[in-house]
Amino acid sequence: MAIKFALLGCGRIGVLHARNLAKADGARLETVFDPNTAAAEAVARAYSCGVSASVEDAIGKADAVLIATSTATHSDLIELTAKAGKAILCEKPIDLSLDRVRACRKAIEGCNVPIQIGFNRxxxxxxxxxxxxxxxxxxxxxxxxxxxxxxxxxxxxxxxxxxxxxxxxxxxxxxxxxxxxxxxxxxxxxxxxxxxxxxxxxxxxxxxxxxxxxxxxxxxxxxxxxxxxxxxxxxxxxxxxxxxxxxxxxxxxxxxxxxxxxxxxxxxxxxxxxxxxxxxxEAYETEIAAFIAAVRDAAPTQATxxxxxxxxxxxxxxxxxxxxxxxxxxxxxx
Amino acid sequence: MAIKFALLGCGRIGVLHARNLAKADGARLETVFDPNTAAAEAVARAYSCGVSASVEDAIGKADAVLIATSTATHSDLIELTAKAGKAILCEKPIDLSLDRVRACRKAIEGCNVPIQIGFNRxxxxxxxxxxxxxxxxxxxxxxxxxxxxxxxxxxxxxxxxxxxxxxxxxxxxxxxxxxxxxxxxxxxxxxxxxxxxxxxxxxxxxxxxxxxxxxxxxxxxxxxxxxxxxxxxxxxxxxxxxxxxxxxxxxxxxxxxxxxxxxxxxxxxxxxxxxxxxxxxEAYETEIAAFIAAVRDAAPTQATxxxxxxxxxxxxxxxxxxxxxxxxxxxxxx
Amino acid sequence: MAIKFALLGCGRIGVLHARNLAKADGARLETVFDPNTAAAEAVARAYSCGVSASVEDAIGKADAVLIATSTATHSDLIELTAKAGKAILCEKPIDLSLDRVRACRKAIEGCNVPIQIGFNRxxxxxxxxxxxxxxxxxxxxxxxxxxxxxxxxxxxxxxxxxxxxxxxxxxxxxxxxxxxxxxxxxxxxxxxxxxxxxxxxxxxxxxxxxxxxxxxxxxxxxxxxxxxxxxxxxxxxxxxxxxxxxxxxxxxxxxxxxxxxxxxxxxxxxxxxxxxxxxxxEAYETEIAAFIAAVRDAAPTQATxxxxxxxxxxxxxxxxxxxxxxxxxxxxxx
Amino acid sequence: MAIKFALLGCGRIGVLHARNLAKADGARLETVFDPNTAAAEAVARAYSCGVSASVEDAIGKADAVLIATSTATHSDLIELTAKAGKAILCEKPIDLSLDRVRACRKAIEGCNVPIQIGFNRxxxxxxxxxxxxxxxxxxxxxxxxxxxxxxxxxxxxxxxxxxxxxxxxxxxxxxxxxxxxxxxxxxxxxxxxxxxxxxxxxxxxxxxxxxxxxxxxxxxxxxxxxxxxxxxxxxxxxxxxxxxxxxxxxxxxxxxxxxxxxxxxxxxxxxxxxxxxxxxxEAYETEIAAFIAAVRDAAPTQATxxxxxxxxxxxxxxxxxxxxxxxxxxxxxx
CATH class of the missing domain: 3.30.360.10 (Dihydrodipicolinate Reductase; domain 2)
Known part of the structure; x- marks a missing residue:
């Protein structure tokens, strides 16, 4: 069974991830969300997936969420996704503030979802x-x-x-x-x-x-x-x-x-x-493959x-x- | 409109082409044929396409035919495809016999279909x-x-x-x-x-x-x-x-x-x-992209x-x- | 007229300099000194020059002095040579003590002899x-x-x-x-x-x-x-x-x-x-050639x-x- | 005892060999000959050797002869030197005519002198x-x-x-x-x-x-x-x-x-x-060192x-x- 992905954020890096998800084994791009609706729809057309009207809707439809939005939103979206019990692949950095990262860590304690940070290198x-x-x-x-x-x-x-x-x-x-x-x-x-x-x-x-x-x-x-x-x-x-x-x-x-x-x-x-x-x-492709494998096998991710x-x-x-x-x-x- | 491809031959090189066709822009793998039915079905499953029971059926369903069968069959399949008016991407060599190649050339005179030979390098x-x-x-x-x-x-x-x-x-x-x-x-x-x-x-x-x-x-x-x-x-x-x-x-x-x-x-x-x-x-990917472009634009192929x-x-x-x-x-x- | 060199110190680096002096244009190895007499004589034999019984004797016979002795002696020999009005090519470092280097600088003020430090790189x-x-x-x-x-x-x-x-x-x-x-x-x-x-x-x-x-x-x-x-x-x-x-x-x-x-x-x-x-x-050869040129042309040395x-x-x-x-x-x- | 060399020919390649002989261990450049007397004298000055008035004189003064004259003279000089019983280092080629080379070979049969051809590579x-x-x-x-x-x-x-x-x-x-x-x-x-x-x-x-x-x-x-x-x-x-x-x-x-x-x-x-x-x-230097060693050790040369x-x-x-x-x-x- 392919893992269903929601992609949040359809900017340059979001589009890159959409393409890689489209050809990745074991994954299906289910839905995308972007406050810029035109951007979301363009990705949906190119890679044959749905468009969500909200992050909550997108997260709800997915097994795993790829967060490629602007940095300031990362922590909030990690918390939202973790509490929804979905796996998370989030672009770096988690936040620019160490305090915010600590708060995020505390907020998702016990959620027990796989999380991978986008340290592509x-x-x-x-x-x-x-x-x-x-x-x-x-x-x-x-x-x-x-x-x-x-x-x-x-x-x-x-x-x-x-x-x-x-x-x-x-x-x-x-x-x-x-x-x-x-x-x-x-x-x-x-x-x-x-x-x-x-x-x-x-x-x-x-x-x-x-x-x-x-x-x-x-x-x-x-x-x-x-x-x-x-x-x-x-x-x-x-x-x-x-x-x-x-x-x-x-x-x-x-x-x-x-x-x-x-x-x-x-x-x-x-x-x-x-x-x-x-x-x-190649690193971007492999990072998604590694995340898919970690989710599938309930193994630790390689960038926590x-x-x-x-x-x-x-x-x-x-x-x-x-x-x-x-x-x-x-x-x-x- | 994506060009519909039939793939003839599901051996090692056929599988490679199937994967490249699956992700190529402007192409769709419509059907595959291989006398080894299991091989054809495996490709069909992996890349979500149909299986044809005969080369004629496969050719009939396609706009373009990718010939990846054994060398001895290349000339016959080129003739069959050309006479059906479909574009041809055929693995090298056309035949091991220069006489047979000459006969093939004569046989397809006037068919006027795009032909590209698989000189991947x-x-x-x-x-x-x-x-x-x-x-x-x-x-x-x-x-x-x-x-x-x-x-x-x-x-x-x-x-x-x-x-x-x-x-x-x-x-x-x-x-x-x-x-x-x-x-x-x-x-x-x-x-x-x-x-x-x-x-x-x-x-x-x-x-x-x-x-x-x-x-x-x-x-x-x-x-x-x-x-x-x-x-x-x-x-x-x-x-x-x-x-x-x-x-x-x-x-x-x-x-x-x-x-x-x-x-x-x-x-x-x-x-x-x-x-x-x-x-x-990369060369295999680009060769298919170039063939698709040539067919689409009615331009000469780059390996005739x-x-x-x-x-x-x-x-x-x-x-x-x-x-x-x-x-x-x-x-x-x- | 070739510049006459005295070589002080016939250890590994001294022997290297002796060989380079032997083939350098514009230079002649006149005499060598080493407290280890056998080492000095071996160099003298190999490169057809004299042996001096003291540093003073060696300095006296030369236009230029190449100091390749142990570090602790560098400053003293620089002072001795400078006061004798002879050009100096001295291995690095001048001394391990910054105070000693300052004292040396003061001691040779006004001697106005060319000095090059052995920064070979x-x-x-x-x-x-x-x-x-x-x-x-x-x-x-x-x-x-x-x-x-x-x-x-x-x-x-x-x-x-x-x-x-x-x-x-x-x-x-x-x-x-x-x-x-x-x-x-x-x-x-x-x-x-x-x-x-x-x-x-x-x-x-x-x-x-x-x-x-x-x-x-x-x-x-x-x-x-x-x-x-x-x-x-x-x-x-x-x-x-x-x-x-x-x-x-x-x-x-x-x-x-x-x-x-x-x-x-x-x-x-x-x-x-x-x-x-x-x-x-090559650097060792060129450093000697550059020193010879500087002495000959009364030009500044390239490592002062x-x-x-x-x-x-x-x-x-x-x-x-x-x-x-x-x-x-x-x-x-x- | 250093081997005494006569150098025949003071053109570009002759001058190169003179410099290499000057610094080679186990060799001494004894004399040079060139029909262009000025060229011979320039080499003699630069490398402190004698000038010979004829090839016979040069060969007579040497243990080994380095032939760096024009190609047409190589065979004659090889014969002359071999008959004088002196070792030979001769620039390539021996001659442009295979017949002449055969004649030369025959002429020096039995002379039993070391011969090395200048295949520097x-x-x-x-x-x-x-x-x-x-x-x-x-x-x-x-x-x-x-x-x-x-x-x-x-x-x-x-x-x-x-x-x-x-x-x-x-x-x-x-x-x-x-x-x-x-x-x-x-x-x-x-x-x-x-x-x-x-x-x-x-x-x-x-x-x-x-x-x-x-x-x-x-x-x-x-x-x-x-x-x-x-x-x-x-x-x-x-x-x-x-x-x-x-x-x-x-x-x-x-x-x-x-x-x-x-x-x-x-x-x-x-x-x-x-x-x-x-x-x-480096090859030119090593070729002379190898020739010197072969002559000294009565060993075969490495380019016969x-x-x-x-x-x-x-x-x-x-x-x-x-x-x-x-x-x-x-x-x-x-």
């Missing part, structure tokens, strides 16, 4: 292979993690204004990847940032567009993250794991393996896949509510560190 | 980008083409026995790729081969498993092809175009971009995608009956050359 | 090309620098005991490379470290073998350095410069360009060149006494930061 | 590592060799006029590399060529600038060579060995490992080292007179094949 084949190689002992004992994560270009100013700041909006993915790769909890966080791409976002929003982070675990493993809102050569997504016996690097992904050799350049490839939709296309909470906690620690110039202990945040 | 993103770069003048005037094409392992002896020999069965793809990349007709062919992987296929079948070819065009462009039935590191598919101003190489494709660094190896990737199903997954005929002609020339030790003029074959 | 062809590309505007405005620098294995415990700690001994090279690449002064330093390779060096020497650093310049450029005393795959030396219009990476160097493709690995290269002698062989001082200042700031968990302002160190 | 670290990997069984049983060898640009017309044709002048290196890599004798040769870079050399000199070759050994191993007189991206020198268990590729060499990432290209390296002087710099003879025999077979369009058996040439 955990499902990227290369990143996953890096973690698997480490878990299989191929690089010995893990000692250092280096995460490079740069967007192709600045988001619109309007987005920056409400994003919650780069640590909560962008680095949050890397905080999750760090935990996933370390297979351990960072206990201390140092972070600093600059506004180099668009210097006006410093005075205007108190935000950065270029940041660097160092984290430590209790046993001394070290992790570096660097972010930039601009990479002229495409979406820059690399992960490096150094262990006692070797290293693995999950490199950037290309559209194809063509190389060009001319009078000024040899071995040149095309710019990298432009952004997350293209770069993590707690993972969402802990990534945000690291983001909070980073904000605090960037403000004070001190390494921040994560339990001070909790 | 023309639709691979990397290979296509190589040709596009050349067409756009990025490497100047084309002078040399080098095609490396090696299977991961020997086919079963039973397959070798009826394959028509390596030139007609395996190199045929590379002959087509050569014509596609040269954007010109080879006029002379030299070929030689050995049985190195399985020496018994020489005496038993008069066949080779390791071959090398050189072709020339009228204006002197040179093209080399090498084939082996065995590449221990996965399916080896590379194309190199040398021009007056530069070179492009379409390299092998990997499952992901993980690299490993250890005490005996650095920069190591995993073995290449194992075989055509994986390596040319004539392309199928000419690739086989080059294979015949290669067979003759390997037999005589002489470079063979292609018009001697015609 | 500035002369590596790849690293140099990275800086040149940046200076030529090829990546636009520089925003981030990422330096990966890992030794192949732990030094002997005896060396660790007297090394001055990883920041002064090993990272000092990377602090210099950071300044060279940033073409600007870091004003703030954060550093943290662990003893992961040999946990005993923590309690025994208060040292780390795995460290991460973040530095900022006044205008907000960010720089990350990571070090490990162990890289199972060879000497790991990479530099990445991210700018507003692109990125350059100076990658690891291999003995040759052989790649291996087998059933478990494709594209595999051999382990990287094992350590600095091999990895920076002040560069040596400032790199040590950053090391001091790192030590302080690792102790306190705070980002340290470099002027607090001065 | 045998000493390239990457190519050598490829052969060693094969010899060590890392790729199993060798089945295919693919040699890509392209010069950066056309030689002057005057050179082409007297070069003996591309097979004897340029491919001769690749014929030798093929024998070296196959570790076996090609028994059949097919070759064809075009004048694509400079079409006038066809009618004017009966020569090609773009060629492709296929060779077979008695046991069926296959070898492909392609040459072009023009590679816009630098000297293109690649060797690929396919075996039953894997493959090795010796790739092009770069000045350094810098990669550039911009808005139109990622992973781009600089053009390859321009030509043989740069590309094979017979190797020179057999490479030319393959060139002759290629000329014949290109003329007739037939695969030529090598014993027909002998």
């Amino acid at each position: 955990r499902f990227d084949p290369g990143h996953r292979a890096a973690r698997d190689a480490c878990a299989a002992g191929k690089i010995g004992k893990l000692e250092q993690v280096v995460i490079t994560s740069r967007d192709p270009g600045m988001p619109p100013r309007g987005y920056t204004a409400v994003s919650g700041g780069i640590f909560r909006d962008m680095t949050i993915h890397d905080f999750d990847v760090a935990r996933f790769m370390l297979n351990d909890e960072p206990t201390e966080v140092f972070a600093t940032g600059s506004a180099l791409v668009d210097p006006s976002i410093g005075p205007d929003f108190g935000d950065f567009d270029s940041i660097m982070v160092i984290m430590r675990t209790a046993d001394g493993k070290l992790c570096h993250i660097n972010n930039s809102r601009r990479a002229a050569f495409g979406y820059d997504q690399r992960i490096e794991l150094l262990g006692s016996d070797g290293m693995v690097i999950s490199n950037n992904k290309k559209a194809h393996e063509l190389k060009f050799y001319g009078s000024t350049t040899t071995e040149g490839a095309e710019p990298y896949l432009n952004f997350f939709i293209e770069r993590y296309a 509510f707690d993972d969402g909470y802990r990534a945000l906690m690291l983001a909070e620690a980073a904000v605090e560190s960037a403000r004070t110039g001190k390494m921040v202990e994560v339990h001070d945040i909790v | 023309r639709f691979d993103p990397g290979h296509r980008a190589a040709r596009d770069a050349c067409a756009a003048g990025k490497i100047g005037k084309l002078e040399q083409v080098v095609i490396t094409s090696r299977d991961p392992g020997m086919p079963p002896r039973g397959y070798t026995a009826v394959s028509g020999g390596i030139f007609r069965d395996m190199t045929i793809h590379d002959f087509d790729v050569a014509r596609f990349m040269l954007n010109d007709e080879p006029t002379e062919v030299f070929a030689t081969g050995s049985a190195l992987v399985d020496p018994s296929i020489g005496p038993d079948f008069g066949d080779f498993d390791s071959i090398m070819v050189i072709m020339r065009t009228a204006d002197g462009k040179l093209c080399h092809i090498n084939n082996s039935r065995r590449a221990a590191f996965g399916y080896d598919q590379r194309i190199e175009l040398l021009g007056s101003d530069g070179m492009v190489i379409s390299n092998n494709k990997k499952a992901h971009e993980l690299k490993f660094y250890g005490s005996t190896t650095t920069e190591g990737a995993e073995p290449y995608l194992n075989f055509f199903i994986e390596r040319y997954a 009956f004539d392309d199928g005929y000419r690739a086989l002609m080059l294979a015949e020339a290669a067979v003759e050359s390997a037999r005589t030790g002489k470079m063979v003029e292609v018009h001697d074959i015609v | 500035r002369f590596d062809p790849g690293h140099r090309a990275a800086r040149d590309a940046c200076a030529a505007g090829k990546i636009g405005k520089l925003e981030q620098v990422v330096i990966t620098s890992r030794d192949p294995g732990m030094p002997p415990r005896g060396y660790t005991a007297v090394s001055g700690g990883i920041f002064r001994d090993m990272t000092i090279h990377d602090f210099d490379v950071a300044r060279f690449m940033l073409n600007d002064e870091p004003t703030e330093v954060f550093a943290t470290g662990s003893a992961l390779v040999d946990p005993s060096i923590g309690p025994d020497f208060g040292d780390f073998d795995s460290i991460m650093v973040i530095m900022r310049t006044a205008d907000g450029k960010l720089c990350h350095i990571n070090n490990s005393r162990r890289a199972a795959f060879g000497y790991d030396q990479r530099i990445e410069l991210l700018g507003s219009d692109g990125m350059v990476i100076s990658n690891n160097k291999k003995a040759h360009e052989l790649k291996f493709y087998g059933s478990t690995t494709t594209e595999g290269a051999e382990p990287y060149l094992n350590f600095f002698i091999e990895r920076y062989a 006494f002040d560069d040596g001082y400032r790199a040590l200042m950053l090391a001091e700031a790192a030590v302080e930061s690792a102790r306190t968990g705070k980002m340290v302002e470099v002027h607090d160190i001065v | 045998r000493f390239d670290p990457g190519h050598r590592a490829a052969r060693d990997a094969c010899a060590a069984g890392k790729i199993g049983k060798l089945e295919q060799v693919v040699i890509t060898s392209r010069d950066p640009g056309m030689p002057p017309r005057g050179y082409t006029a007297v070069s003996g044709g591309i097979f004897r002048d340029m491919t001769i290196h690749d014929f030798d590399v093929a024998r070296f890599m196959l570790n076996d004798e090609p028994t059949e040769v097919f070759a064809t060529g075009s004048a694509l870079v400079d079409p006038s050399i066809g009618p004017d000199f009966g020569d090609f600038d773009s060629i492709m070759v296929i060779m077979r050994t008695a046991d069926g191993k296959l070898c492909h060579i392609n040459n072009s007189r023009r590679a816009a991206f630098g000297y293109d020198q690649r060797i690929e060995l396919l075996g039953s268990d894997g493959m090795v590729i010796s790739n092009n060499k770069k000045a350094h490992e810098l990669k550039f990432y911009g808005s139109t290209t990622t992973e781009g390296a600089e053009p390859y080292l321009n030509f043989f002087i740069e590309r094979y710099a 007179f017979d190797d020179g003879y057999r490479a030319l025999m393959l060139a002759e077979a290629a000329v014949e094949s290109a003329r007739t369009g037939k695969m030529v058996e090598v014993h027909d040439i002998v």
Whole structure:
């Protein structure tokens, strides 16, 4: 029996999920909801599903709910869905406020529904292979993690204004990847940032567009993250794991393996896949397949509510560190 | 209006096409036929289509017919479908006999239906980008083409026995790729081969498993092809175009971009995608999309009956050359 | 007229310099000194030069003095040589104590002899090309620098005991490379470290073998350095410069360009060149050629006494930061 | 005791050898001869050796003679030197005429002096590592060799006029590399060529600038060579060995490992080292070291007179094949 999905939110990421649900084994897109009715109807037409007039109606018709609405609504919809006893796949972040996330956690205690947070990078084949190689002992004992994560270009100013700041909006993915790769909890966080791409976002929003982070675990493993809102050569997504016996690097992904050799350049490839939709296309597919399998098998999901909470906690620690110039202990945040 | 497809043949390649048809825009898999009824029914269940009791029934229900049956039946089915006025997407080769192909061509003269031959490599993103770069003048005037094409392992002896020999069965793809990349007709062919992987296929079948070819065009462009039935590191598919101003190489494709660094190896990737199903997954999707577009727009297909005929002609020339030790003029074959 | 060199110190690095001096244009190795007479005589035999019985004698016979003795003697020998009015090429670091370096600077004020510090990496062809590309505007405005620098294995415990700690001994090279690449002064330093390779060096020497650093310049450029005393795959030396219009990476160097493709690995290269002698062989040659040119042309050297001082200042700031968990302002160190 | 060398010929390649002899262990450049006295004197000044007024004088003063004169004089000088009982390192080819080479062979029978032919590529670290990997069984049983060898640009017309044709002048290196890599004798040769870079050399000199070759050994191993007189991206020198268990590729060499990432290209390296002087710099050094060791140890050289003879025999077979369009058996040439 295919799991019936309701999709809440038909923006860019919602449409992506709709397409993936349409071709996923074991799933059926039953209904969609979006306050923008035209957007909902377009998805319904393209993927042959119903349109719901309300979130309650959509949730009622489904076995599982995919929440792809704006961030501010995530916690409310998680609570609503959990109380309805339906499985939840919710885009990251749970909320920009750690307090709100804690309240949400409390609110859904005892609901006992499967919840998966949309940390898509955990499902990227290369990143996953890096973690698997480490878990299989191929690089010995893990000692250092280096995460490079740069967007192709600045988001619109309007987005920056409400994003919650780069640590909560962008680095949050890397905080999750760090935990996933370390297979351990960072206990201390140092972070600093600059506004180099668009210097006006410093005075205007108190935000950065270029940041660097160092984290430590209790046993001394070290992790570096660097972010930039601009990479002229495409979406820059690399992960490096150094262990006692070797290293693995999950490199950037290309559209194809063509190389060009001319009078000024040899071995040149095309710019990298432009952004997350293209770069993590396989990851988005696999994340849904993994969620379907977890719901079907009543198994734990591979990116839990707690993972969402802990990534945000690291983001909070980073904000605090960037403000004070001190390494921040994560339990001070909790 | 989606184009209704009948799929003839539900073997490995048929199933692949069924899945791609299921998710292709502008197409609907209407019915399938296979003399093995269980195979046909399995596909029908998986992709929600009908099952036909005969090829005639299947053809009758469709706007377009995808022929994925065994090679010996291709020509007959092309004739049947063309006379029914339906569009044709037929797996390569048209037939192992040049005479039969000529007869088929004559038989369908005037039917005026769109025909596309399954030369999937023309639709691979990397290979296509190589040709596009050349067409756009990025490497100047084309002078040399080098095609490396090696299977991961020997086919079963039973397959070798009826394959028509390596030139007609395996190199045929590379002959087509050569014509596609040269954007010109080879006029002379030299070929030689050995049985190195399985020496018994020489005496038993008069066949080779390791071959090398050189072709020339009228204006002197040179093209080399090498084939082996065995590449221990996965399916080896590379194309190199040398021009007056530069070179492009379409390299092998990997499952992901993980690299490993250890005490005996650095920069190591995993073995290449194992075989055509994986390596040319995108190409198979794109070939169907291109066929759908050609039928819809009444445009020429990008791999015509004539392309199928000419690739086989080059294979015949290669067979003759390997037999005589002489470079063979292609018009001697015609 | 070739510049006459005296070489002080005939250990591993001294022998390397002797060989490079022997084949350098514009230089002649006149005499060598080492308290270990046998070592000095071996070099003299191999490269046909004299042996001096004292540093004074050696300095007296030379136009230029290459100081390749143990670190503790560098400052004294710099003072001695400068006061003798001879040009100086001195291995890094000037001293492990910032106070001693300041005293040395004061002592040689007014001597007006050319001084070059042995920051060999500035002369590596790849690293140099990275800086040149940046200076030529090829990546636009520089925003981030990422330096990966890992030794192949732990030094002997005896060396660790007297090394001055990883920041002064090993990272000092990377602090210099950071300044060279940033073409600007870091004003703030954060550093943290662990003893992961040999946990005993923590309690025994208060040292780390795995460290991460973040530095900022006044205008907000960010720089990350990571070090490990162990890289199972060879000497790991990479530099990445991210700018507003692109990125350059100076990658690891291999003995040759052989790649291996087998059933478990494709594209595999051999382990990287094992350590600095091999990895920076060209850099050592070029550093001497640059020094010869500077002396000959009375031009500034490309790695000055002040560069040596400032790199040590950053090391001091790192030590302080690792102790306190705070980002340290470099002027607090001065 | 260092071996005393006489260098005959002080052109570009002679000067290269003089510099390498100057720094080689176990050798001393004793004297040079060149009919152009100024050229000889310049080398003598630069490398502190004598100048001889005649080849006889030079040979008389030496233990070993390095012949770097024009091709037409090689055989005569080999005979003269061999009869004087001195060791010989002679640039390739021995002669452009197979008959002359045979006569030379006969003339020096019984002289019993060490002779090494200047097949420098045998000493390239990457190519050598490829052969060693094969010899060590890392790729199993060798089945295919693919040699890509392209010069950066056309030689002057005057050179082409007297070069003996591309097979004897340029491919001769690749014929030798093929024998070296196959570790076996090609028994059949097919070759064809075009004048694509400079079409006038066809009618004017009966020569090609773009060629492709296929060779077979008695046991069926296959070898492909392609040459072009023009590679816009630098000297293109690649060797690929396919075996039953894997493959090795010796790739092009770069000045350094810098990669550039911009808005139109990622992973781009600089053009390859321009030509043989740069590309094979290490090979030239190692070839002299190997010759010195062979002379010193009375061991066989690693590129014998017979190797020179057999490479030319393959060139002759290629000329014949290109003329007739037939695969030529090598014993027909002998």
